[in-house]
Amino acid sequence: MGKSDLPSATDAPDRVRTITDLARIAGVSPGTVSRALSGNSLVNARTREKIEAIAREHGFRPNQMASKLRRQKTGVIGVAIPLGHDVRQQISDTFFMTLLGYLADELTEKGYDLMLRRVIPAQDEDWLDRFIGSGMIDGVIVIGQSDQFERIENVADGYLPMVVWGNHQEGQRHCVVGTDNRLGGKLAAERLIAAGAGSLAFLGDTQPVEFAARFAGAREVAERMGVPIQALPTHLSVDRMTLEVAEHLEAILGECDGIFAATDTMAVACLKELRERSIPVPASMRIVGFDDLPISSHTVPPLTTVRQDIAAGAKGIVDLLLRRLEGDDTESLVLPPHLIARATA
Amino acid sequence: MGKSDLPSATDAPDRVRTITDLARIAGVSPGTVSRALSGNSLVNARTREKIEAIAREHGFRPNQMASKLRRQKTGVIGVAIPLGHDVRQQISDTFFMTLLGYLADELTEKGYDLMLRRVIPAQDEDWLDRFIGSGMIDGVIVIGQSDQFERIENVADGYLPMVVWGNHQEGQRHCVVGTDNRLGGKLAAERLIAAGAGSLAFLGDTQPVEFAARFAGAREVAERMGVPIQALPTHLSVDRMTLEVAEHLEAILGECDGIFAATDTMAVACLKELRERSIPVPASMRIVGFDDLPISSHTVPPLTTVRQDIAAGAKGIVDLLLRRLEGDDTESLVLPPHLIARATA
DNA sequence: AGATCGATTGCAAACGATTGCAACAGCAAA
DNA sequence: TTTGCTGTTGCAATCGTTTGCAATCGATCT
Numbered sequence: 001m002g003k004s005d006l007p008s009a010t011d012a013p014d015r016v017r018t019i020t021d022l023a024r025i026a027g028v029s030p031g032t033v034s035r036a037l038s039g040n041s042l043v044n045a046r047t048r049e050k051i052e053a054i055a056r057e058h059g060f061r062p063n064q065m066a067s068k069l070r071r072q073k074t075g076v077i078g079v080a081i082p083l084g085h086d087v088r089q090q091i092s093d094t095f096f097m098t099l100l101g102y103l104a105d106e107l108t109e110k111g112y113d114l115m116l117r118r119v120i121p122a123q124d125e126d127w128l129d130r131f132i133g134s135g136m137i138d139g140v141i142v143i144g145q146s147d148q149f150e151r152i153e154n155v156a157d158g159y160l161p162m163v164v165w166g167n168h169q170e171g172q173r174h175c176v177v178g179t180d181n182r183l184g185g186k187l188a189a190e191r192l193i194a195a196g197a198g199s200l201a202f203l204g205d206t207q208p209v210e211f212a213a214r215f216a217g218a219r220e221v222a223e224r225m226g227v228p229i230q231a232l233p234t235h236l237s238v239d240r241m242t243l244e245v246a247e248h249l250e251a252i253l254g255e256c257d258g259i260f261a262a263t264d265t266m267a268v269a270c271l272k273e274l275r276e277r278s279i280p281v282p283a284s285m286r287i288v289g290f291d292d293l294p295i296s297s298h299t300v301p302p303l304t305t306v307r308q309d310i311a312a313g314a315k316g317i318v319d320l321l322l323r324r325l326e327g328d329d330t331e332s333l334v335l336p337p338h339l340i341a342r343a344t345a
Numbered sequence: 346m347g348k349s350d351l352p353s354a355t356d357a358p359d360r361v362r363t364i365t366d367l368a369r370i371a372g373v374s375p376g377t378v379s380r381a382l383s384g385n386s387l388v389n390a391r392t393r394e395k396i397e398a399i400a401r402e403h404g405f406r407p408n409q410m411a412s413k414l415r416r417q418k419t420g421v422i423g424v425a426i427p428l429g430h431d432v433r434q435q436i437s438d439t440f441f442m443t444l445l446g447y448l449a450d451e452l453t454e455k456g457y458d459l460m461l462r463r464v465i466p467a468q469d470e471d472w473l474d475r476f477i478g479s480g481m482i483d484g485v486i487v488i489g490q491s492d493q494f495e496r497i498e499n500v501a502d503g504y505l506p507m508v509v510w511g512n513h514q515e516g517q518r519h520c521v522v523g524t525d526n527r528l529g530g531k532l533a534a535e536r537l538i539a540a541g542a543g544s545l546a547f548l549g550d551t552q553p554v555e556f557a558a559r560f561a562g563a564r565e566v567a568e569r570m571g572v573p574i575q576a577l578p579t580h581l582s583v584d585r586m587t588l589e590v591a592e593h594l595e596a597i598l599g600e601c602d603g604i605f606a607a608t609d610t611m612a613v614a615c616l617k618e619l620r621e622r623s624i625p626v627p628a629s630m631r632i633v634g635f636d637d638l639p640i641s642s643h644t645v646p647p648l649t650t651v652r653q654d655i656a657a658g659a660k661g662i663v664d665l666l667l668r669r670l671e672g673d674d675t676e677s678l679v680l681p682p683h684l685i686a687r688a689t690a
Numbered sequence: 691a692g693a694t695c696g697a698t699t700g701c702a703a704a705c706g707a708t709t710g711c712a713a714c715a716g717c718a719a720a
Numbered sequence: 721t722t723t724g725c726t727g728t729t730g731c732a733a734t735c736g737t738t739t740g741c742a743a744t745c746g747a748t749c750t
Contacts, residue, residue, distance in 0.1 A: 017736090018736055018737085019737060019738095028700085029699065030736085030737075031699075031700065031701075031702090032698085032699060034738055035698095038738085061475070061478035061479060062736080063737070064480045064737095065410055065413045065419065065480055065735085065737095066414050066480075068737095069408075069410040069411050069414050069707095069736085070736080070737050070739085071705085071737085074410065094439065094442070097439075097442035097445070098442070100445075100461075104461055108462070108463050113460055113461075114462070115458055116458075117453070118446075118453050129404065133406035134409050135409045135410055135411075136409045136410070238639050268640060268643045272642075275645060297617075298644075299643075299644075300644075300645040363706055364707060365706075365707090373730085374729065374730045375707075376708075376730065376731075376732095377728085377729060379707060380708090380709090380728095387727070387728070388728075389728060389729085392728080407706080407707065408705085409707095410707090411705070411706035411735090412706080412707050412708075414705090414736070414737095416707085416708070417735070
């Protein structure tokens, strides 16, 4: 008696869930509470302190959904990973995962949350429109163009806050951040040839634009130097890759003596197969990879590879996206690859 | 003239953004549109078709925030990765990233979205309460207990829809899914000793409960067999790890002849250092790792390791979480580890 | 004293979708 | 014709926060 000024309700009596509950306790209006907690508007210092104290005491958290609905922005950036050219790939590709990690770091730092969505375009026509139109995100980052270049282009015309990780093509309309894959391909081929290779093979699927550009760069150099080069289509998913790499090797042994792997993961698989066949690297077969994953320096022999600066890429993506959220129609960002010379070529 | 029945507005005239716009065009009430699009409630078939047609034509998407606010559920599961014992670790640990990939797959399949949050507990006292209380997620998955065991326990008392990846401890109150780390440790030690090791070292930090359990299991076996074992604290972040592994090796060479690495990543680093010192594996030094990452079968020699079934773990986490969302107070799930015998021990 | 001004605060209308309840039309049974 | 029923639809309150506008109060200025 005398403890509560309300007829005892059946549910928790003094649970502070809404800003209105808090307002009642503090003896002010909900509006004032909102202003006090949001911090920016004018509120008497004493009132604010009192409200903050009560909020702290009751562990009050304003409902984000209501806030976002009212403010018409969510503070969430969507990250989509299209699994186009190889459905079984899962989201487990090391490179993409590492990029995702860095993106999470950058976005967190800028006060944004990250909503991750894995997409299988073949099963879901308008994945990108759906994601954007869901009203849950302020902007979107697409990791990898996969085989969705056209769809992304179409969306880009009407939707500013989107940045894509991938390959830059002359005259494209969407904002992209990525390594200069063509240049990377050139570096790889030059290195292989300089190391004594007389006939090259490109290990990887040439459908995705990123890989196509790597191959194109390598081919340009090879042709200029009068060295033959062939493409060996290979899937990215671990289970298929191992077998396919083995088959490819059987086919080219004795013919090629330099391999440019589209990915370090493939290069590693390749190294293992060569070792099992007792083919010395780089004496009989030279190898250059792409990515420079953490493992790549730990292989035997250590892998020569083309490095992509993942951290810089993530930073670039987030910076551009934030500027686009402000309405700025930013240019694409192309990062230079670097040849990391180790022992395989 | 005669085209519009409204005085021409300045902005886009026929843009359909809200359910009300759509209702006006269709000549019905907003409520009916809502029912028609949500699909479950009774609406005349012809009316529904008409509304769906208009919606499709105008590319209409209902605002999720409004929907979520009204329905008091978000369809989003939060995934938190606490970076406790090693701030510089980034979210880039391969194992966690792979688990995250599988989680994304599972959640997507069940119709949930995934909100990723990277957390540095040392800088943010009540990260977990903040995440849960934000009103943005229906449930939360914590990847790795790190050094936050107590905080998680406290939250678990008042919040049902949470599942944690990590180690299971007798009598703990939060629902956890994870490998039987102690058993894994035993398997590793048994293998090392069976392979001829007479003095063991555990490579890894023994602070995080998962690692502590692995060490405990190994020590139990070692003591039973009368073999000495020592712990060598090592950080997980790539840059520090390499150096620390090298130092540890200098210290124990000649003394130990069997290494149990807390993580395959460490085992790989270890292999490389040994190779550089021309110490034959497994002849002079035996190694067993933990995780069985994709790279682990590609090392030279191929790594003997304790396998964690990541896919099964992810599936278990999501299944349990969904049951908890229904109000079911589920038990923890402990998965058996498997020794993958390859060539390093 | 009356007017004016600045600092606070309250009021109430949004934000856009959902849903219980009531209304209504059409039709059959009494 | 009245009553009862079924299948659809409209009405209006609700979710919880934000924010433009107006009201209030005390104090200063004329």
